[in-house]
Amino acid sequence: MNKLAAVWGLYLLVQIWPAEARTLWVLGGRHHEAMTFDAMHCADSAQSAPAACVPRPEGWDVALDLSSVGLGVWSERAARNAVRWPDDPASELSLGNPMGFVRWSWNLVLGGCGGKGSTLTTGLRCSSHYGNLQYLHAMSASKGDRAEDTKEKMLAWTKYLLLVLQDAPQAGGGTFIEQNHCTYWASEQRQGNPIAEDMMPDGPTGFPCVVDKGEPWIVASLFAFYCTYNIYTCDVNLSEQTVKSRALGAILHLIQDSFTQGHALRGDCCMGVEDADLAAYQCAPIQQFNVYGLQNKGRHKAADKEPVAGESCRTVDMVHDPITSAARILWELKTRGVTDGAIDTVLDYVDTDILRLVEAPTPGDAGSGF
Secondary structure, X not given: OHHHHHHHHHHHHHHHOOOOOXXXXXXHOXXXXXXXXXXXXXXXXXXXXXXXXXXXXXXXXXXXXXXXXXXXXXXXXXXXXXHHOOOOOOOOOOOOOHHHHHHHHHHHXXXXXXXXXXXXXXXXXXXXXXXXXXXXXXXXXXOOOOHHHHHHHHHHHHHHHHHHHHOOEOOOOOEHHHOEHHHHHHHHHHOOXXXXXXXXXXXXXXXXXXOOOOOOOEHXXXXXXXXOOOOOOOEEOOOXXXXXXXXXXXXXXXXXXXXXXXXXXXXOOOOOOOHHHOOEEXXXXXXXXXXXXXXXHHHHHHHOOOOEEOHHHHHXXXXXXXXXXXXXXXXXXXXXXXXXXXXXXXXXXXXXXXXXXXXXXXXOEOOOOO
């Protein structure tokens, strides 16, 4: 049965890939992982906040001591799984999880979330790839979205991930990740948090505040799903290590995606640029956050191939490159932990450097050349 499911799942992926699916690690390469390992090496070897990174030596033992954030030594396996999480938020895409291939193929494309607006109620895989959670991938959700608004959502998401890493004790008992998901987001909604509504789209009487089976979500639940052999239900792993690791992976994934021209336009790109050259990233402010549903999927896939530094990264020091950007955040967390001051420093860096906008950014659209 498992072999049959694996063959069927792979067949579905191959059939739907050219038309719809985004580049994920199974068929599209392991670029997120490689860039994460490069950033880990840079942060590990830096004596001060990195301003540039040297190539990772071949054979370097991928590991970074992140005891300061409660992760111990962040291993190659832990980092690899963590940075994949935004692309595979239910842990379905694994050669050891044949039923996951079938589930992912059906739910993401054949089952109908492709091309449709969706929220958290339709699941993480749909809402983050096609719906209103596309800021997890540094993209706008809809045509006409102001770049400033999309950026504010990305900053709010990053702050939330840092608070998950901090996991501070709460006045009412327990820690941050143990508190009720909807109680937290209802409070944030009253304070004007721009992503609060996305996190409880049907209000306090709908999912995930109320669920058909089991307990309502806690903060950790968002990061805890493992959809393996049962086609109808998913397991959860609410351990501190799993939740924190995935939160850190989501921060790094967001940074990396923001340098992909198919996600966010930087520099002079991409009208007239050949497919083979679309994967060149630029160290320049963001002109526009793109809308995936409006794009030519082949062009988007070409831009998601193995990244290479564009001309601006060699001649102009406007924005750090994606590896140095991630390394600075890892270095900050390694050396200072997740104190309130460290969180403020990281958020300021993401705001003023990584996600810096041009003076007059354009609203969300397919993106020039896409």
